[in-house]
Amino acid sequence: MGSLPQIVVNGLVIGGVYALVAIGYAMVYGVLRLINFAHGGVFTAGAFLGLVLVGWLHIPLVLAMPGVALAGAILGIAIERVAYRPVRGSPILVQLITAIGVAMIIENGVAAVFGSDARSLPPDLTSSGVFGGVLGIRVTGVQLLIIALSVALLLFVWWLVMRTAVGRAMRAVADDPEGAVTSGINADRVITMAFGLGSAMGAIAGMVVSMDVGCDPYMGTVVGFKAFTACVLGGIGRLSGAVIGGIAIGVFENLVAGFVSTEYKTAVVMGVLVTLLLFRPGGLLSTFKERTV
Amino acid sequence: MNSHRIAKVAALLVIFSLLVLALQSCSRSGSDAVVIGAALPLSGSTAYYGEDSKRGIDMALDEINAAGGVRGRQLKIVYEDTQGNGKQAINAVRKLISADNVPVIIGCGTSTETLAVAPIVEESKRVLISPVSSAVSISKAGDYVFRSVPSDGMQARDLAKWVREMNVRRIALIFVNQSWGVGLKDVFVQEFQSGGGEIVGTEATDSDEKDFRTQLTNLRAKKPEAYVAIIYAKEGGVLLKQARELGITEQFFGADPWTEEQFAEGAGPAANGVLFTTPAKYQGPEYSAFAENYKKRYGKEPGIYDAHGYDCMKLVAKAIESAGFSGPEIQKAMAQIKGYHGVTGETTFDENGDVTTKGFARMTWQNGVLQPAMSQQAAK
Secondary structure: OOOHHHHHHHHHHHHHHHHHHHHHHHHHHHHHOOOOOOHHHHHHHHHHHHHHHHHHOOOOHHHHHHHHHHHHHHHHHHHHHHHHHHHOOOOHHHHHHHHHHHHHHHHHHHHHHHOOOOEOOOHHHHOOOEEEOHHHOEEEHHHHHHHHHHHHHHHHHHHHHHHOHHHHHHHHHHHOHHHHHHOOOOHHHHHHHHHHHHHHHHHHHHHHHHHHHOEOOOHHHHHHHHHHHHHHHHOOOOHHHHHHHHHHHHHHHHHHHHHOOOOOHHHHHHHHHHHHHHHOOOOOOOOOOOOOO | OHHHHHHHHHHHHHHHHHHHHHHHHHHHHOOOOEEEEEEEOOOOOOHHHHHHHHHHHHHHHHHHHHOOOEOOEOEEEEEEEOOOOHHHHHHHHHHHHHOOOOOEEEEOOOHHHHHHHHHHHHHOOOEEEEOOOOOHHHHHOOOOEEEOOOOHHHHHHHHHHHHHHOOOOEEEEEEEOOHHHHHHHHHHHHHHHHOOOEEEEEEEEOOOOOOOHHHHHHHHOOOOOEEEEEOOHHHHHHHHHHHHHOOOOOEEEEOHHHHOHHHHHHHHHHHEOOEEEEEOOOOOHHHHHHHHHHHHHHOOOOOHHHHHHHHHHHHHHHHHHHHOOOHHHHHHHHHOOOOEEEOOEEEOEOOOOOEOOOOEEEEEEEOOEEEEOOHHHHHO
């Protein structure tokens, strides 16, 4: 069918967003074994900050983006300090409820400040031209930006985690928290790093999505849910798994929407996920015996 | 350590009981007021329905109380948030009935909510009157369910007629898979096909969907002459924008949520020239007076649901005034309302609690301004 290339490109764009958000879940899960449900809220906060900086104050994108990343990082670190650190070591249920509480506070906080209506950036900023190319594919400038940014940021994270001392410490804590501490790694600092970095990615993802389709206070719920699913699909706690899972879900859900049924898009995606996990409980990238790290 | 903890608990208990006392005296001071309920979406993606209606309700309430209330008693309203979903709506209505013991509830917003709570108000004999819900199936929801907006059955027929008048024979259809969207779509499809029209493709979406590119890509492949999209405001804006970005140039038709500002904001220039039906704004003297007072109070033009919220509140007060304070009394009085002239036009309820005395208007957006659609646009 002629629309296949377009559908795959649509999937890659949203898949890139899922991957950026999924990285945040994976990092926090890696070092804390905590599912940070507040992460969807960071995504939403990034979207609204993008609206304010780019849409209202007309700050150029090259300046606004680091600003959003920094603010996202600060928000993530603050969430960890205020909400998670006091309950660290408590039963997992306590931590989960705290995470859900934080998510609700952010969501409704944004709604209280901005109102619950959907907002869009002015069209002169977001209608950045349409590129019609090979195979009848049409993408907008913002969509190209999303793809380029996703690739660049994911490469950056990979470099940071695999090639720097900070990354090594992070991997050490993820691997064996007690061992890492006894060998002189400051676990608190590593956890702060994981929250900061993951939240910066999530906030940037929110910002580019708001440039593409606008924002509302509840936008983080669905994206957060899909990104979390991406993590599980890829094997929770693995960064590469989160990326592959995110892109796979983005493309797959668009293929289902394109060729099977839009109505059952999410149901089909989840059905496949459940089936897959029955056979590969550790996610796509795991072998049967391997631990998920 | 231990005594410290006991002191802490004791302090908490004292604070808590003070709070309870304070709250109790609050409610006691207003105990001679008649309490009614409102269950509306005040958060979530359909919050604009609730927020708009609430402004109208509050305004009507103040007017009623300033004029001496009903049957010599002041009216008080308790708002509960339904969040645009049926489950929350049920919680809200249960709370209003069991905790506040209200005989009448203004609500809900989306038709999904109204249909979810209809069996509850029927069973407990409380009146429900919606300023927003227009789904076809609400007609059969029960004797205690009323609404001031006309049913979508009428809207769907008007829309189908309009599409045919523009000489469009082959359309692609997108609808939101909820009571409102499905009801409107079903009647539309029936009307359009019986008039000889052909529906070349249909796509369902969830509310809150933000990415329509794949659905649009699918539908475009079927080469329709026009698109009919029965989806809410926020989603509609995104849909239009993405359709134009994908190079789709055909005419789009829509329904009443597209009167909302956020539709035009979301679509940007893509909103220009879209055609949609919406409950007609009544232009009589009652409306002009209302619009003037509304502008004084809120500093902007009233929307269609502000006016319906206002009328619902006035209808409730009228029913209480003429019959009494209990649910069954209000139901009886409400069902007998005939030819009431409010700010949304004339209200006469039929045996289903529907108004048949209000019509739909044809509207369009032009450069961010909502205006009546000229039939000449058909020529394009």
